[in-house]
Amino acid sequence: MDLDPRPNASRRTVLRATALLILAGSLARPVAAMRREALKLHTARGVHVIKTEITETQEEKSLGLMFRTSLADDAGMLFFYDTPQQVTMWMRNTYIPLDMVFIRADGIVHRIEAWTQPFSETIISSGANVVACLELAGGAAERLGLKPGDRVEHPLFKPKRK
Numbered sequence: 488m489d490l491d492p493r494p495n496a497s498r499r500t501v502l503r504a505t506a507l508l509i510l511a512g513s514l515a516r517p518v519a520a521m522r523r524e525a526l527k528l529h530t531a532r533g534v535h536v537i538k539t540e541i542t543e544t545q546e547e548k549s550l551g552l553m554f555r556t557s558l559a560d561d562a563g564m565l566f567f568y569d570t571p572q573q574v575t576m577w578m579r580n581t582y583i584p585l586d587m588v589f590i591r592a593d594g595i596v597h598r599i600e601a602w603t604q605p606f607s608e609t610i611i612s613s614g615a616n617v618v619a620c621l622e623l624a625g626g627a628a629e630r631l632g633l634k635p636g637d638r639v640e641h642p643l644f645k646p647k648r649k
Contacts, residue, residue, distance in 0.1 A: 521547060526565065526621075526641035532632035537623070539641075540564045551622065553580040558624040567643050571616035578607040584625030588633065589613035594644030596637045599628050619643065 521540040528535045538561055542548045548566055552558065568574065571592055578585070587600040600611050602625045613620065621639065628634075638646070 524641070526563075526639060528631060528633055529638040529640060530632040530634070531637075535561075535631045535633075537561055537563045537621075539621070541643075542566050551576075551581070552583070552585065554582065556582050558583055558585070558622075560624055560627055560630070563621050563623045563627075565641070565643075566620045566622070568618050571618050573615070574613040574617055574620050576603075576611045576620055576622075577609065578603050578605055578611075581605055586623045586625055586628040587611055588621040588623065588628060588639075589615075589617045590619040590621060590639050590644065591616075592618045592645060593647045594639045594641070596633065596635050596639060598635055599633065601628055602626060 522543060523538060523540055525536050526539050528537060538559070540563070542551070542564065551566070552564055566574070566576075574589060576587055581603075582605055584605055585603045587603060588596055589598045589600075591597050597617050598614050603611060619639075
């Protein structure tokens with residue numbers, strides 16, 4: 488009979504693995520729970536429709552695309568902020584490379600950070616005041632011909648009137 492209250496190495500491994508599974512399960516949210524809407528990217532190559540998950544809570548923004556193992560070429564996640572601000576992102580616990588598209592209040596693409604490095608804790612900045620970051624699968628911006636100055640169409644963005 489084992490009277491030692493300390494778990495042996497194999498029991499510690501099982502306990503750690505169980506704790507990690509519980510933590511991952513508590514962080515994972517049902518994908519269906521997030522609001523989904525289409526947005527349009529207007530590029531020199533044409534208009535591209537992206538099926539977009541819209542983050543609405545701080546919890547959704549904090550989790551983002553962490554722990555996902557894939558992202559379709561016509562899908563993305565939009566992080567929207569009510570007021571223009573410097574937006575910073577990172578790739579902690581993100582398994583797939585992403586393109587981060589920083590968007591101004593008028594829907595104009597300010598900057599794109601392409602092929603971000605999975606699991607990196609390097610801070611990626613918008614470089615100016617923006618209201619959103621659209622995350623796409625790594626390389627999607629180039630495949631679609633998306634560049635700074637292009638327009639993103641969605642009700643959250645208010646184009647300047649001419």
